[in-house]
Amino acid sequence: GCGKTKNNKAEVETAKVTAEAENKTEDEKEPAPSKEMTEVGTPRNETLIVECQSPTDTPGQFNSYMQGTTMGFGIHQLMSAMMWEIDTVKGEQFGEVADGMPESNADFTEHIVKIRKGIKWSDGEDLTADDVVFTFNMIMSNTGISQNAYYNQIFKSVGKVDDYTVKIVTKEAFPRLAQRFGVTIWGNDLRIVPEHIYSKQQDVTQFKDSKPVVAGPYTVKAYDELGKWVLYERREDWKASTVGVVTGKEPKAKYVWFRNLGDDTSRQMSLINNEVDILCEVTPEMLEVMTAQNPNIACWYKNFPYATSDDPCSKGLLFSMGKGAPYDNKDFRWGIALAMNFDEISQNIFDGVGRASPFPIITNTSAAQELYVKPILSWLEAFQLDLGDGTSVKPFDSGYAERIAGVLRNKGYDIPTDQNTLIDMFGVGCWKYDPQAAEKLLTKAGLEKKSDGWYFNGKPFTFNMTYLADSEAQAGRGTQAAYDQLTKFGFKINLVSESSATWDTNGATGQFDIAGYWPTGFITKDIYSQINGWDADLIVPIGERGSGQSGRWKNAKATEIIHELAKLSPDDPKAYELGIEFFKNSIEELPFIGFHSGVKFVPTNSTYWNNYPCADNPYNGPWWWWSCFKYITTEISPVQ
C-alpha cells in the first residue's frame, strides 16, 4: 500500500526498496473490477472499507452527548466537528472549527477563540459561533451529560463576541484550553453540535440523532440495526465541510464502510480476500500470514519491524501501590524490574519489534525519545541504585538495541546497522537483567528468599499478575512474558486474565497486585495532560474509585510538579524543565515498569485503495480509529 506514492523526504535507501515493491505490485496487479458491489450495495471501488474492532452497542445513535454512544464507529473519524485537531506527525494542534489556537489573557482566565468561516452543516446551514456557544452551554446546563459537572467547575461563561468569535471565561487559570478541549490523542469529548437541530430537542440526552447533521465530510447513509456496520457517504458539499475548509482537498472515497469483522481469524481472512481495506490492529503472526498471501497487504514499514512504534500508549507493568508493602516500596519495584530479562520479554511479545521504553509513565514514541529521553541519557547512564548491602548498581542497559538487532539478524531479518536507525527502532536502552541485584533489592525491601521461594513478613509471598483478556495483545503478552520471567526468577504468581468490565472495576479500585496496563500516553511536548492523573491528591483508599491514578502512587515531588505545571502555559520553557524533573523523579521511584512504546501493526490492503500513510509517506499516523482519520481520507486514493 505504502509504495504507491513517492515522498520527497524518503531516504534513498528506502526509496530503492519501495521501487522494488512497486515493480512487484505492478506485475501482479490485476485491474480492480469495477462492477463489483459490496454487501451493502455500493460499488466496491468507490467504497473504502475500514474495520472497527468491536460492534457498536448503540446502533443508530449518533448523538455524542447521549450516554454510551460509541464514538469510534465512524462518528469522530468522519463526522464530528472538533475545536482543535492534531497533526500527529508534528505533534502539534491546529484549529478545526476554531480558526487557530485560542488567545488567552496573561493569567489564563479569558480566552478568545476565532471560528473558521465557510464551514457549513450538511443541511446547508452555516457553522457559526452560535453553534459553539450553544454546545458549551448545552453541556453546562444539562446534568444528564456526563461532562456537565466538570464544565461547570472549569467555565464561568462561554459567550459570543460576534458570529465568528467566542469568548470563554474560566473560573481559574486554565492555560491548556486547546489541549483539554481539542484533540491530542484519539479524540475529544467536546464536539460541536448544530444549534438549529439540538436546540429543538426537549432532552438532548435522549436524542438519538439517527440522521445526523454534521460538519465533517461524511454523513450516515445506512447502518446495521445490530451494530455490525455503518455506511457513510461523502457530502455533496464536502468543500464546505471541516476537512474541505481546512485542507481544500476532496476525500476520494464516495463511501466509507465501517464494519466489524469479528475475531482475528475472520479479520485476516477478510483482508486477504480484499473484503476490507484497513484493519485496526493485528499481531505480527497475523501480519506475516497476510503479507505472505496477498502482496497488496502492507504495514507501516514495508520490512522489519513493520509496525509503527509510536502509538502513544505505553505498555508495561503497573503496581498497585495503595496496597502497601511491598508494592509501595521502590526497592521492591526496582527488584522486580531487574529480575526480568527484557530481551526475552521483547521477543515473546512481538518477536522483538518495538522501541524499548525505560521511562515509566510516558511512552517512548520517537518524539518523546528525541524530546525527553535523549536529553537525559547521560543522567540515565549514571543513575545508580543502592542495593542495601553497601554496593550499588547502574540499572540502565544501553546495549539493548545492538543485542536485539543481532538476535533478529540471526533469525534472518534484514536489520540496518546504522546506530541511529537502530536506536529509533529499538530505543536507547532498557533496564538491565541482573538477578543478583534484584535479589539484593528485594531483600532490602523486606523480602526473604528461602529454599522454597520468596517470603514476606514470614509468610510465603505470592501475588497476582493481571491482564485484560479481550484487548491489547501487546499488554497481555507482555504480562504473560513477565509472568514467565518472574516465575523463572522464583516467584509464585497467579496469572489472571480479566474481562474489561472486571478490570474497569478492579483496576480503578486498586484491586490487583501487578497489572499489565497502559495508564497514560504521550504525543505532545507538553506532558501535563499525560501526567496529571498521578497527582497524589486524587488518591482514594483501596476499594474506592478515584478519579485519578489506579496505581495510587503517593509521591510528594511528582504532585508538586504537577501542580506547578497546571499553572504554566504549555509553551513556557519552564514547563519542559519541570517535565524533565518529573521523569527523573519517576525513574528513581519506578511506579510503573515500561516495556515498549505502543507497537501497532496496522495493515492496509492496496487492491482498491492506495496511498495510505506509511513510513515512506508519513503524512499522518496509522491511527484509523482516531479523529484525524478524516484528514487521511483526502489522501487515500483509488487504484486505477
Add this chain to the structure above:
Amino acid sequence: MSEKLLEIKNVSKSFHIGGMLSKKKLVAVDDVNIDIDDVRPVILSIVGESGCGKSTLCKMILRLHDLDQGDILLSGRSYKDRKGYDAFQFRLDVQPIFQNPYESFSMRKTVDTYLFNTALRLKIAKNYKEAGELIDDTLKSVGLSLEVVKGKYPTQFSGGELQRVSIARALITRPKLIIADEPVAAIDASMKMNIVNLFKELKDKYKVSFIYVTHDLSTAYYVSDYIATLYRGCLIEYGPAKEIMDNPAHPYTELLMNAIPRVGEKWDQELVMPDTEDKEYAITYCKFAPRCPYATEECRKSKPDMKTFDDGRKVLCFYPLNSKA
C-alpha cells in the same frame, strides 16, 4: 388384648385407570372383611381370577399400600394409629414372600446379605457369628444351609432353592404372619410340593400363620385351613378350605373349581369368558351376574349381602348353591 392376629375390616382400595382424561376408577379391593385367629396358626388361601385384587390386599396388609377405607388391625393395633406404629416391631411380626423368587432378590447382591440384614438389623442376633448360626438353622429348616447359600448370587440358584431362601429369610424373625403372594407360581410341579409341604411344617413347628395367595387351587386345597375367594375386589366366599372346595356355595367358586384342569375328567362344556376389567369393575349390582349361569333379575339389579352359614363360611350371593344357610 385381642385373640385376633389379623383383622381386615371393611377394607377398600381403588385406583384411577385409563387414559389421560379418564375419570375411571377401579375398585381393586372392595369392602373386604377377613379375620385370622391368634390362638391357632392357620393357612389362609386367597384365590381368584387374575386382577381380582389379591396382591393389592396383600400389599395393604404389608403396609405397602395405603388404605382408602376401613382398617386393618394387627394383634389389635390399628393401621390407622400412625403414632403407635412401630416399623421395627411390624417387621418382626409380618414378613412377605413374593411371587417370583428372582424378583425378590437383587441380581447384584449375594442373597446371604438379605439374610444377615434381617438377622442383624432387626436385632434378632447380637453379632455376626450368632446371626450366622441362626441363619444356618433357619436355612436347614428349609432344606438348605448357610454353606450352600453363602456368597452366591440369585442367578446361581434354581427357582425352588431361591424361593426357599426367600422363605428362610422371612422366617428369621419368627414372624406371626407370613404373607406369601403366589409363592409357587414360578416353580415347576416337582418343586411346588416341597414348598407347600414346608408351609405346613412351619405352621405346625413355629406356629406361623400364612396368607397364601395362589392360582393353583390344588395346592390351596392341599395346604390351607381356610380359603377366601375374591371376585373383582369383593370377598365372595370365605370359610374352611375343604368344605368350600368340595362344596362351593358361590357360583364363581364353583366355576373356579370346574376350571381346574384335573387329571381324570376332561372338560366338556364351554364357559363364559370375562369381559374387560374396567367394565366389570364398574358394575354396581352383583359383579358376577353377567357371567353367572344362575343369575336372576334380582342379581342384575342389586348387590347381595354377605350371608353367614352355620359352619362359619360366608357367601356373597343371593342364591348360594348347596344352601345350608
Add this chain to the structure above:
Amino acid sequence: MKFRKYFGLRFLTYLLTIWIGITFIFFIPRMFPSDPVENMIGQMQSRSGQMDPVQMEALRSQLRVQFGLEGSLLEQYGTFLWKGLLHFNFGPSLMSYPTPVGEIIGMYLPYTLFLSLTTTVIAWVIGNIIGLLAGFRKNKLSSKILEGIAICIYPVPYFIIALVLQIVFAFVLGWFPIQTTINTQGNTAAWFLSLLKASILPALSMLLVGTGWWIISMKSLAGTTSEEDFVLFARYRGISESRIGKSYVFRNSILTQVTALAMSLGGVFGGSIMTEIVFGYPGVGTLVQKAILMSDYNMILGCITISIVAISTATLIVDLIYPFIDPRIRYN
C-alpha cells in the same frame, strides 16, 4: 391422578422452576465485585482521562437512578420480579442505554430462532434417523460408516468445526461471506438472500455438531428397544425389517428423544455462542456474552429469563402432550 390436578401441580412446578431459576440468575451477578455503573464510569474515565471527583459522584448517582440500581438488593429484586417477570420489562440495557432490553432482544431473537431453532430441529431429525440405523441395523456397513463419522465429529470442540468450515467454504472457496453482513439497504428479497447466505455455514456447523449427540443417544435407545420382547416377536411374526424399524423401534425410542429435544432447546440460546462469534452471526448468544463482559445486568437477566421461560415452557408442553404420543402415560 386426575388431569386437572396433574395439570395444576405441573403448572405449579413450572412456575416454581422459573422463579427459582430467575432468582438464581438475579443474585449471581450481583454477588460479584463488578458494578455496571462503575464499569461505565471506568470506560468514560479511560476515554476522557481524568475526571473530577464531584463530577464522578454526580454521575454515579445519576446513573444509578437511570439503571434502576438504587435501593437495597431486596428492593431491586422486588422491582425486577414485578416488572421483569410479570411484564417482561427488564428496563433499559446498560450497554445500549437507554434502549430497552426487550427491544434489543427482540431484534436479535428472530435471527437466533431462524438459525438455532431450525438447525436444532433438523439436527434432531437427522440424528435420530442415523441413530436409528446405527442402533437397529448395527451390522450394516453404511450405518457403521455414518455413525463413525458422527462419532469422530462430535467430540471436536465446536468452534473448531465452525472455523474449519469458515476457512474452507468462505475463505478458500469464497462461496460464502466470511462474516455475516445483513444487507438492510435493499428490499426484503435482498435482505433475506443475504441472511440466507450468511446462515448456511453457521447452520452447517451447528448441524454437524448437534447431530452427533442425537445419533449417540438414539443409537443407544434404539439398541435397547431392539432387544425388547415386542421387537423380537415382531421379527418372529415375519414383519419386514423396515416396518419393524419404523413402527416398532423408532416409535418406541423417539419418546425419550422428544423430551430431550425440549430440554435441548436451551442450546438455542446458549449453545450457539461460539458459532455466532466465529461467523459474526447476530444472535442472542453473542448478546448474552457481550452483556456479561459489560456487566449489563438487565440484558443478562432478560436473555436468560427468556431462555428459562422458553425451555420450561417447552418441557411443560412436552409433558402435557406426552400422553398423546405415548398412550401408556397416566399422569402419575
Add this chain to the structure above:
Amino acid sequence: MESVKKFWRNTNLSLKAGLLLTAIFIIIGFVVYFLPHTNPFTFNSYPGKLKPSSEHLLGTTSMGQDVLWLLIEAIHNSLMIGLIVATIGTVAGVFIGLLAGFSGGFLDRVLTVVTDTFIVIPSLPILILMTSFMKGSSTVFIMALVLAMFAWAWPSRQIRSMALSMRERDFIHTAWFSGEGTIQVVVTEILPYAFTWSLSNFMNATLVAIASESSLAVLGLSPGNLISLGNMIQWARDRNAIFTKQWFWIGSPIITTAVMFIGLFLLITGYNDYLSRKRGR
C-alpha cells in the same frame, strides 16, 4: 490374572480398543505427567517454532515451549477437571436422583423442582458469568466446581426416573422387610442398577467438562496459566497457529480431545455389547 486373561479373551474389539485408548490417556495424564520434566509453560525453554524432531516429538510453540509436554500437562489438567466435574456431578446427581425417586412425596417434589431449575438454566452463559467474575482466584479446582454446578442436574433427573420405576420392585420390599433403611435401600439396592448408566454418564460428563472448559478458554476466561486442552488451543489460536501452519501445536489438543472421546465411547459401547453378550442376547 487368570480372570483378566479370560475377560480379555471374551471382549469384543471396540471394548479392547476403548480400554487401550483410555488406558493410554490415563497413563499419559497420571503417570507420564509425573516424570521429571521442565515446566512446559516456561517461555523460551527451547528455540521457538521448531518442526517435530526426535528431541521435540511435536515441535515447539512460538513461545519456545515443548508441545509434547504442554500436551501432556494439558491432558493431565483437563482430565483432572473432567474427572472432578464428572465425579461431583455424577455422585451428587445420582444421589439426589435416587433420593428423590425413592423417597417420593414432598422431598421428591422439592428436589425435582431444584433439579429442573438447573436443567432449564442455560449453562454456558452462567459459566461465562461465573468465571468472568471469579477469574481473580480461579484455579483448576474452582473451575471444576463451577462446571460441576451444571453437571449434576441431568443425571439426577434420569436416575430419579430409574429409581421411580424400581420403587415397586419386589426386591426393594424384601430389602425393607430385611430391616434396611431408606439410605441403605437406595445405596445397596437401587444404586447397583443405576451403576452402568452412571458410568457412561460419568464418561460423558468428563468430556462435556473438558469441552466446556475449552469454550471458556476460547472466550479468554480460563485461568491464564492453566495448561489445559482448551487453553492450549486458545494460545495456539492467539499466536495464529492455524494460518502459520503450526499444525502440531493447534492440532494436537484437538485430536487429543477427539481421540479421548472416541476411546471412552468405544469403551462404553464395547462394554455394553460385552454385557449384553454376557446376558446372552
Add this chain to the structure above:
Amino acid sequence: MIKIDHLSTSYSTISGPVHVINDVDFEIYDNEIFGIAGESGCGKTTLLKALYDIIEFPMVVDSGKLILSGEKYGKTFSYETGQIRKTWWNNISYVPQAAQSVLNPIVPLKNQFLDSIPKEDKRYKTKEQTLKRVADYLEELSLSPDLLNAYPFQLSGGMRQRVIIALATFMSPNVVLADEPTTALDVVVQRGILMMLMRLQKQLKNTMVIVSHDMGVHYQVTDRMGIMYSGSLVELGKTEDIFEKPIHPYTKMLVGALPRVGDKSPKTGIPGRPPALTNPPAGCRFAPRCQRATEECRKSVPKLQEVEPGRFAACHLINKNGC
C-alpha cells in the same frame, strides 16, 4: 408334519457352551395337539425356538435338523432348518412365553394385526376390508371387535394372551407353537384359553404344540405328549397312556406327586435338583435324583426306545422288569 431329526443345540456363553437339547428325535403329526412337559429349565422353550427356526446367537445347532412339511391352499411345502423362517406366521406361528409383553405397547391392536398380514394377502383389498376380516375373525373367537382400537396396556393379561393367539392363528397356519400359553393366569382364564386353542385346532385341523409344566393342562388338551428332562426327551406317547401308565421314573414322580382337589393326603415332591447343563453327569441325567438308579444309569446315557407302538421312553430300567 414336523420331523425333529437327532437335533442337538447349545447356547454359547462366556463360560463355554451350554448343551440344552441333546439328540432329540421324534415327529409331530398333522392334526394333533402335541404337549411338551418338563421341569423349568429343561429346554422346552429352546426346543420350541428350534422348531420355529429362531436359531440365532447365542443359540447354535450342533447337529441334526428339522423338517417342516405340509400342505396349504392345496400346495404342499417342505422346509428345513434355516428355511423355515420363510414361512413364519404363514405356515407356522409362535406364541412366545411371557406373551404379556410381546405386543408393541404404543400402537393400537388393529395396526399390529395389519402388520402381521403379508402384503400378498392385502393386495386386492382396502384397509377397511382387511380390518373387517380381522373383526369377523375376532368375533368368531368370541372376542369383541372393539379390541382392535385398544392399546395392549388396556387389556388384562388373559385378554392379551387371547389376542395374541388370535393374531397367531389368523393366517390359519399349519403349525402353531405355544409356549406356556397360560402360566400366571388363573384357572378360569386358563380354561378359556385352552378351550379356544382346542376349538381352533378342530377348525383348522392343524398341528399345535403346547408347552406347559402343568400336567393337568396336558391331560385336558393334548393328544400326544413328550416329557423332557434336562435337555432330552425322556418319554413320548399318547397323553392318556402317559398319565395312566408312566414308564420313566421321572414321569412317574411328576404324575404321582400332583395334589388333587379332594385329596388331602400328604404328597412329596422330587428331591434334589436338575443337573447343571454346563457340566452334566455322565450317565442318565435323572440318575442323581432317581431312587432306583443303578450303576448303569450313572454310566451310560439311555436311548429313547419304542416300548409299545407309538410309545417311547429313555430309561435303562425299561427292559428290566421294573417298569
